[in-house]
Amino acid sequence: MMRDLVRALMLAGLLLASGAIWAQSYVIEDIEIEGLERITAGTALTYMPVQVGDTFDDARSAEVIRALYQTGFFSDVELARRNDVLVVIVEERPAINEISFTGNRDIPSEGLTEALRGVGLQPGRVFNRTVLDQIETELRQQYLARGRYNVEIDIEITELPRNRVDVDITIAEGRVAKIRKVNVVGNEAFEDRAITRRFESGVPPWWAFLSRRDNYSREKLAGDLERLRSRYLDAGFLNFDVDSTQVTLTPDRSDIYITINVDEGEQFRIGEVNLAGDLVVPAEELRELIEIEPGEIFSRRQVVNSAERITRRLGVEGFAFANVNPIPEVDEQDQQVAMTFFVDPGPRVYVRRITITGNTGTQESVYRRELRQMEGAWFNGDLVDRSRTRLQRLPFVENASLETRRVPGTEDQVDLEVTVRERLSGALSLGAGFSQSQGVLLTASLSQDNFMGTGNRVTISLSNSQVQQLFNVSVLNPHYSIHGATRGFSVFYQKIDAEEANISRFTSNRFGANVTYGIPFSEFDTLNIRPGYENIEILTVDTTPVEITDFLDREGDRYDIFSTEISYTHDTRDRTIFASSGRRHRLGADVALPGSDLKYYRLTYNGQEIFKLSDAYSLSLSLGLGYGEGYDGTDTLPFFEHFFAGGIRSVRGFEDNSLGPRDSNDDPFGGAFRTTASAELFFPMPLAAENESVRMSAFVDAGQVYESFGDFETDELRVSAGLALTWMSPVGPLSFSYGEPLRDKPGDEIQNLQFLLGASF
Secondary structure, X not given: OHHHHHHHHHHHHHHHHHOOHHHOOEEOOEEEEEOOOOOOHHHHHHHOOOOOOOEEOHHHHHHHHHHHHHOOOEEEEEEEEEOXXXXXXXXXXXXXXEEEEEOOOOOOHHHHHHHHHOOOOOOOOEOOHHHHHHHHHHHHHHHHOOOOOOOEEEEEEEEEOOOEEEEEEEEEOOOOOEEEEEEEEOOOOOOHHHHHOOOOOOOOOOOOOOOOOOEOOHHXXXXXXXXXXXXXXXXXXXXXXXXXXXXXXXXOOOEEEEEEEEEOOOOOEEEEEEEEEOOOOOHHHHHOOOOOOOOOEOOHHHHHHHHHHHHHHHHHOOOOOOEEEEEEEEEOOOOEEEEEEEEEOOOOOEEEEEEEEOOOOOOHHHHHOXXXXXXXXXXXXXXXXXXXXXXXXXXXXXXXXXXXXXXXXXXXXXXXXXXEEEOOOEEEEXXXXXXXXXXXXXXXXXXXXXXXXXXXXXXXXXXXXXXXXXXEEEEEEOOOOOOOXXXXXXXXXXXXXXXXXXXXOOEEEEEEEEEEEEEEOOOOEEEEEEEEEEEEEEEOOOOXXXXXXXXXXXXXXXXXXXXXXXXXXXXXXXXXXXXXXXEXXXXXXXXXXEOEOOOEEEEEEEEEXXXXXXXXXXXXXXXXXXXXXXXXXXXXXXXXXXXXXXXXXXXXXXXXXXXXXEOOOOOEOOEOEEEEEEEEEEXXXXXXXXXXXXXXXXXXXEEEEEXXXXXXXXXXXXXXXXXXXXXXXXXXXXXXXXXXXXXXXXXXXXXXXXXEEEEEO
């Protein structure tokens, strides 16, 4: 009030002093601006269409006022004259001090702030009350796009000292309108269910109680329409079109009905298939890469795949930027499509330089030795992909990407930029299990997969639990030679109380050492040889079963074992942790050599096939076999080398080592033959699908241990099913499983919940 009175008196004084201000024009000697608080005089003068020395009259006054209003800085502008000085009296609009949101849960405050920034509302900017409706409209649109049609928005403006305001926005989001039905009208080739089951929008199945499929979103619906269009184009309907889409909201704004009107058109088939352009690769070889054949139903997906396969083949020859353009010739009358793949290979490209970034804790040479694409060689797409896979398979790499960039000023050179994201390479692992009979059991190991950035693996294992006392030091150099051979050493001492490990009642003391050599035969095949020495001492107790005491009476209780383990591994998995495709097969033989106090052998096979079902889902099928026997005077496989099964690493839902033969004390005794199998469907964790460090699975496990191979009976197999979760947490790998036996027998030791814990550094 007082401020307005002062301004009025000032203006009146100026008017009285100037007389008839606009009666005649005058030359501006100076310009004064009064009423400025935050805006500088220099800023205001830059927006004025007049300057000192200009002639000023009535016509120019309207121009000046209009220009200053258009800046948005001022809520009032008045002009006055003092002699030949132009006086501009302004009232600034308030500045926004802070914008706050309350009640918003579906959209974070950051997202709402970004939306308001798009309409010019953000802290520090001038506040204009005329944009309040625009603010509400913009926020409402954000919520309508998420299906919240009952959203209520209240905006409160709080005036602060120094001509500032706070904008407080209270939001009552309301519940999301649910999709009750999706109708497709005009479809004849496919039933509604066959079309809509691939939609992200729709009614979820009754069991998917956490699904958000029935939450409406314009973006989701647009994606569904594109999937629908792709479905028809892949089935030969070239002229398919979505005529219209109606989204109907019930009066209470809680339910949504979607109707999609389509025009299928006619189905087309493939006519001639030709190759044209510069065929730098023999045409016969390129034709084998084309998935479509004359007479087949047209499929856009197969056409695109064919073009990509040809492009990839050209990339192997160094044509990194080849362009394969499928050109269709549509015959509407005969309903055929003649397809020509026009090949433009471009220049053959050489790799000038390879740069590596992201290796914060690893020597660059460790990554370079994994690369199959070399500097100075021509570009090879297969070698680049293989290099990426080899990098991702390193245990201390979370993700690896390779990007190709043209060298400026050249047509035939590229730089390859390798970016790695490293994970914690050290781990302090804790193995844990829980049962009513044993309680919690813990073991610990300290390992470093990337010792001092060299890529070498160093492991120190220590344990002093009720089950075992363990000390083990091992070192592995995965690139002992320039050809990729590996070499490692290991020294160990182990004392095991077998009774505490849920097997027969005896104690073993073992110490020894071994050397490991790995010889690569190809990118995927490796032969490992591990010669070693081990001293084994067996200690008994009063309740040691007769099966063990009889063996000790025959063979003694202390043995020197000279052994060699030979294994062959074929591994094509895309990564070692959370693999989504590929296979791994390992065949091994561990033989106690002549000259040892006991002579025996153990044969093992472990195989896994992983099928990538989609970007999010993978199916794993695995099989494990183990067989052992004595030879040259040793009648049977020593009891301390028996195979065991049961637990989170083999047949989940059954207690560790509990399956198979039992001794005279009814404790698990293991056997000379073991078989295990598993089928596991991997999928993202619900509500955390974007988190690449978490993965869940649904599994079916089967397995059993037999006294010998001849005792194998399928009726004795134990089967379980359940769910599992693995989290590569900041503190290390955490694995949980809940298994429910599907085939068990009285006396089996059930352990539904099992877990492994770890910590990383």
